[in-house]
Amino acid sequence: MRAARYLAGRVARAVLTLLTMIAVTFALYFAIETNPPVATFFPSVAKGTPATKQQTELVDHLFYLDRSKVGLYLSYVGHLARGDLGRRTTLDHNRIVDAGSVAPYQQLRVTLSILLGGALLVLLFSLPLGAVSGTRIGSWTDRVISFGALVFVCMHPMTLGLILRSAGGRVDWLPTSGYCTFVKHPAPTVGFFPAGYKPCGGPVDWVTHLILPWLTFALLFLALYTRMIRASVAETVEEDFVRTARAKGASQTRVLARHVLPSAGLRVLTMVGMEIGTAIGVCIYIESAFGMSGLGTAAVAELGGAQLFLELPYMLAIVVLITLIVIVGNLVVDVLYAVLDPRVGVQGGTQRTKSLVGGVF
Amino acid sequence: MAATASSRAASVPANVPVGPWRSGWRRLRRDRGGFVSLVAAAAIVMLALFGSATLSRLVGHDGNTPFLYGASAEHRPVGPWTHVPTPKTPTFDAYGNLLTPPKGTKSTLFVFGADGPLGRDELIRLLDGLRTSLEIGIGAMLVALVIAVPIGAAAGYFGGVVDAVVSQFTETVMAFPLLLFLLFANRYLIGDIRSVGWSWVVPEGAIGEAVLIGTFTAFYPIRLIRAQLFTLRNAEFVEAAHMVGASTWRILRGHLLPHLAPILLVWAGIAIGTNILAEVGLSFLGIGVQVSTPTLGSLLSTVWGTIYNPQTYNGEVYTPWQTIFPMVTIVLTVFCLNRLSEAVRRALEPRAVR
Numbered sequence: 278m279r280a281a282r283y284l285a286g287r288v289a290r291a292v293l294t295l296l297t298m299i300a301v302t303f304a305l306y307f308a309i310e311t312n313p314p315v316a317t318f319f320p321s322v323a324k325g326t327p328a329t330k331q332q333t334e335l336v337d338h339l340f341y342l343d344r345s346k347v348g349l350y351l352s353y354v355g356h357l358a359r360g361d362l363g364r365r366t367t368l369d370h371n372r373i374v375d376a377g378s379v380a381p382y383q384q385l386r387v388t389l390s391i392l393l394g395g396a397l398l399v400l401l402f403s404l405p406l407g408a409v410s411g412t413r414i415g416s417w418t419d420r421v422i423s424f425g426a427l428v429f430v431c432m433h434p435m436t437l438g439l440i441l442r443s444a445g446g447r448v449d450w451l452p453t454s455g456y457c458t459f460v461k462h463p464a465p466t467v468g469f470f471p472a473g474y475k476p477c478g479g480p481v482d483w484v485t486h487l488i489l490p491w492l493t494f495a496l497l498f499l500a501l502y503t504r505m506i507r508a509s510v511a512e513t514v515e516e517d518f519v520r521t522a523r524a525k526g527a528s529q530t531r532v533l534a535r536h537v538l539p540s541a542g543l544r545v546l547t548m549v550g551m552e553i554g555t556a557i558g559v560c561i562y563i564e565s566a567f568g569m570s571g572l573g574t575a576a577v578a579e580l581g582g583a584q585l586f587l588e589l590p591y592m593l594a595i596v597v598l599i600t601l602i603v604i605v606g607n608l609v610v611d612v613l614y615a616v617l618d619p620r621v622g623v624q625g626g627t628q629r630t631k632s633l634v635g636g637v638f
Numbered sequence: 639m640a641a642t643a644s645s646r647a648a649s650v651p652a653n654v655p656v657g658p659w660r661s662g663w664r665r666l667r668r669d670r671g672g673f674v675s676l677v678a679a680a681a682i683v684m685l686a687l688f689g690s691a692t693l694s695r696l697v698g699h700d701g702n703t704p705f706l707y708g709a710s711a712e713h714r715p716v717g718p719w720t721h722v723p724t725p726k727t728p729t730f731d732a733y734g735n736l737l738t739p740p741k742g743t744k745s746t747l748f749v750f751g752a753d754g755p756l757g758r759d760e761l762i763r764l765l766d767g768l769r770t771s772l773e774i775g776i777g778a779m780l781v782a783l784v785i786a787v788p789i790g791a792a793a794g795y796f797g798g799v800v801d802a803v804v805s806q807f808t809e810t811v812m813a814f815p816l817l818l819f820l821l822f823a824n825r826y827l828i829g830d831i832r833s834v835g836w837s838w839v840v841p842e843g844a845i846g847e848a849v850l851i852g853t854f855t856a857f858y859p860i861r862l863i864r865a866q867l868f869t870l871r872n873a874e875f876v877e878a879a880h881m882v883g884a885s886t887w888r889i890l891r892g893h894l895l896p897h898l899a900p901i902l903l904v905w906a907g908i909a910i911g912t913n914i915l916a917e918v919g920l921s922f923l924g925i926g927v928q929v930s931t932p933t934l935g936s937l938l939s940t941v942w943g944t945i946y947n948p949q950t951y952n953g954e955v956y957t958p959w960q961t962i963f964p965m966v967t968i969v970l971t972v973f974c975l976n977r978l979s980e981a982v983r984r985a986l987e988p989r990a991v992r
Binding site: 428433439551562 | 809810812813814815816817818821822911915918919922923938942961965968969972973976977
């Protein structure tokens with residue numbers, strides 16, 4: 278019951294966060310797009326003719342400046358609740374026409390592929406490394422692992438990615454840029470293609486294209502998590518229940534696997550939720566280094582000023598998808614936590630923190 | 639800390655009790671790795687402060703002086719340890735191609751090679767970049783500190799609504815990629831501060847970038863300070879101070895803030911390192927200091943291109959030294975700062991996990 282109330286509170290908070298992020302995006306958009314670029318759409322205005330009333334009205338309508346902002350917000354939230362991320366509009370012969378859905382699902386697929394695969398790799402490597410290191414504090418093994426971990430933390434993901442990309446360029450079967458879909462699409466029949474052209478796609482292509490991005494992601498977070506798990510294991514090993522298990526004759530491996538790691542993992546789990554945003558930030562650099570167009574690069578292009586003007590629906594779609602990744606990830610962590618730790622929801626609860634080193638992404 | 643010191647003094651009467659700072663310094667000196675990183679960090683800071691100025695005085699050119707013989711006709715810069723001729727009057731043939739200078743022409747030594755088609759001294763540029771990057775790192779740390787101490791102290795000491803608002807806000811912001819906020823703020827909020835600078839000492843844009851990074855990394859120290867004050871505000875010595883009639887301000891300043899110094903010292907070291915990394919990231923995003931100003935990030939991004947266009951300036955020119963030297967400098971600097979902070983943490987909190 279307590280766990281259920283705890284989770285309900287978390288869900289309510291997540292929804293509130295999403296609504297706040299949408300409101301912030303609206304506020305930023307309307308703070309910036311105060312005078313729309315009429316000249317971009319009408320060559321005559323660009324040449325110096327003053328814009329007519331009709332022209333300004335059209336462009337105002339295109340940029341959502343002539344509508345009630347609250348009404349616009351409510352209608353957007355309504356559409357979003359039905360799973361509609363919005364549509365792009367453009368001017369064509371003095372008429373506002375629909376220009377298709379803005380939903381960047383392809384970009385979402387790229388980012389999620391990097392995130393999930395990378396996270397799995399991090400888990401595979403950092404658990405054993407952290408456990409070995411944490412049970413032998415001060416030994417040479419521990420020193421080597423800690424040193425290696427610290428070096429990778431000191432590298433920027435972009436430089437790490439670029440190094441791996443140059444290294445990967447020397448291996449024939451390892452592609453160094455681009456993304457391939459997991460599902461194989463039929464070869465295109467329209468257009469000119471060189472002889473022997475094979476469209477890229479399918480599980481094998483997907484994996485080979487993602488090996489280097491995953492490795493970059495894993496090396497950076499491996500460093501953070503190995504250190505976290507190490508500290509957590511080192512603290513847990515000292516506790517009474519571990520000594521009891523040892524005293525009852527359980528082997529070192531069994532104690533580690535059954536008693537130490539679950540408890541240590543629980544402490545690490547509280548950090549994971551805060552790191553999802555960091556991971557998306559890292560993805561921006563990884564996508565760029567390996568020439569993939571994902572959510573991160575889309576956000577940089579849209580918000581960073583590469584575009585002539587902001588597009589409200591596209592901007593909102595990117596922000597909403599990134600927010601969804603963050604809050605869904607956090608909810609998964611919360612559910613896992615509620616399942617694993619019976620004390621959840623007790624007064625005081627766990628304090629969520631973020632690793633300091635990850636704080637810059 | 640005080641309790642252990644006094645009990646030790648009681649059991650060993652001849653031993654004069656030492657303060658936490660002094661005993662911390664003793665522990666730091668005994669930690670070999672920590673002491674080495676302290677010396678290395680000090681050396682790096684000295685090199686950054688005086689390196690480029692001294693070196694350019696010695697060799698007679700600075701990091702922005704182009705050399706005709708610093709790059710080949712194909713724009714390939716010369717490699718490390720090359721003697722580059724510096725003729726008073728360069729000679730050209732009829733087609734405008736540069737001729738090999740006569741024997742005996744004065745030359746200068748490029749230890750780390752040249753930086754690109756302009757043929758500038760990479761070593762001096764690297765030292766310049768190190769200085770600018772450290773300035774940005776330290777400046778951003780100070781900005782974050784100035785923002786974090788009052789907010790964190792208010793949240794931690796008063797609790798209640800103030801704390802709820804601050805906690806909720808920081809937790810929400812920290813859950814998102816910082817880069818989005820940085821990009822947005824850089825484009826629309828920073829404005830005029832971007833061109834503030836002071837001669838070559840603080841290049842244009844460095845202050846703006848420090849403010850940008852500092853503002854958006856202040857959330858971590860806010861939480862740090864809040865958590866520390868939360869555990870301390872009900873401590874006996876605070877109650878005692880209340881009882882003898884000390885004002886809130888006096889308790890905060892005289893009794894609580896000194897307890898923040900150790901954790902903030904540890905945070906500062908790591909924060910400078912991460913700020914340097916943030917600067918590298920911002921250079922790759924194409925925002926931050928002017929392109930011509932060397933920083934550790936811009937030295938790399940002029941070779942590798944920005945995030946919008948990750949291309950080298952000339953794909954056929956393979957110049958690994960331009961990547962290796964800045965990268966090694968970044969890793970060394972950040973590594974030393976991280977290792978040093980860890981050693982300081984161990985020295986000041988001896989009971990923490992090693």
